[in-house]
């Protein structure tokens with residue numbers, strides 16, 4: 001397989017064409033951004049760590065019947081994926097209140113959310129990725145009502161699978177963000193990544209609210225040793241067979 005032209009460069013990944021039809025190569029970068037790219041930095045080894053965690057979790061999803069774009073890992077920082085057109089929606093699932101939910105509603109950090117919340121945000125940096133109401137989601141028509149139903153169902157299934165898996169790793173899945181795409185036939189596939197960049201993950205049995213954080217909040221909140229947090233997730237995830 002040969003690397004083709006650069007198709008897109010995002011904040012954490014670069015996407016390349018390949019000489020194989022419908023297969024693209026994603027390169028995971030060490031670059032980190034937060035607060036809509038107002039805070040920038042680099043986390044040593046992040047590209048490799050997130051690539052390996054995402055690959056493991058995509059395999060887990062496939063084993064549970066959730067279709068994903070994952071094909072293989074040609075190198076530690078590269079993921080071969082099926083070509084999809086990304087639906088410009090960020091699908092967030094929340095089990096425990098944190099982040100923007102606490103800021104916008106006043107709910108206390110750590111409040112249990114049952115049943116889990118599924119939220120749709122518009123994927124548009126220039127607009128600050130706004131939260132969409134169901135009516136606005138319908139108005140924008142970025143996904144058909146049937147597709148929105150599919151995205152919601154898939155998000156909840158993914159949450160069930162991920163929550164169980166992370167529990168086995170003695171990690172609590174607080175919340176996470178998913179992106180989906182359509183392949184050439186219109187089938188919806190889970191895309192992007194599932195990693196400490198896109199999930200909130202708390203180490204179980206750790207009472208210190210700063211020490212328990214193993215995800216990008218270490219970077220957002222300057223908690224220190226970001227790489228150490230990500231590596232703990234990697235070790236625990238790779239320690240569980242799928």
Ligand code: UDP
Nearest residue numbers: 092098099100101175176177197198199200
């Ligand atoms: N998230 C993400 N990318 C985004 C926004 C959110 O991966 O552009 C993830 C974030 O890491 C967290 C979840 O989605 O796991 C919910 O994020 P929230 O809405 O609380 O926003 P934040 O606190 O990151 O502003």
